[in-house]
Amino acid sequence: MADAALEIGSDPNLLLLDDDEPFLRRLSRAMEKRGFAPKEAGSVAEGLAAVKSNPPAYAVVDLRLEDGNGLEVVEALREARPEARIVVLTGYGAIATAVAAVKIGATDYLSKPADANDVTAALLAKKDDLPPPPENPMSADRVRWEHIQRVYELCDRNVSETARRLNMHRRTLQRILAKRSPR
Template structure:
């Protein structure tokens, strides 16, 4: 890659990658290095926060669900240390509620897994002025409904009766929906 292609990165190219999927984080680190970043990897919330305390990176890609906790804790720690950091949150669950929470906590963007290095680079370097193109495969209406039901179910601490009451739905209907796999 020519040097001018890295110009939009700026002088600080430090990138923190936090994901508990070791093969994925290793591949992503290699791919991001080829794109001009200087990646540091962590496989847990604790390791990610330790790196942030040591030297807060300019960029970060953080998985939402990690074995030892929530990736939003790393987002919060990085925002405190370095308010100008560009942070992308990855989620394997595509949950709208958690994505909104991530953006409210200071993430620049969020992407559903599997996200490739090109998508991640575009999200890290986007200025937010131009809207991104619409997704190639947007969620179906059934999937959006299912996501909403899941969010309310989680907010009610997985209490089926309370969730059914809040959604104005019969409890048995809700149980049938929850028992099924998520729609595509």
């Protein structure tokens, strides 16, 4: 990724907005190695303050944060700096949220887990570049398992509530949760 530094341009400022601190620190270090100048923010309020004080040329914004929705920061950055390259990153990927993010100005939308190479490629992609297909796409079983895990976490690890939301028998859900994740 040595040539990435050449493509970044004259303003390497990058806003990283995520409430997952370990992930945020890892991504910040990785993006710094790739030539960016990252500024970390852990909440919508911190993100809006960073945009107001010094609108960055690049941003990676988590969709769901404890104090609100990351799309607020995307809108604020788009108003402050229309040419900014913004990637929305989320563990709760859905077509509706991807469309909403792109409509309000996000350059790209990535589902977690995404590594620094994915983020860099999305930030530096040309407008007419299509993303390459994934080398190792998730199996249907893995996608199903990931969805169940997300709903389970959204329900504060309550098996009965998760089963109700997934329209699944409670015992069936318990068996799925007891197994290892599929590949």
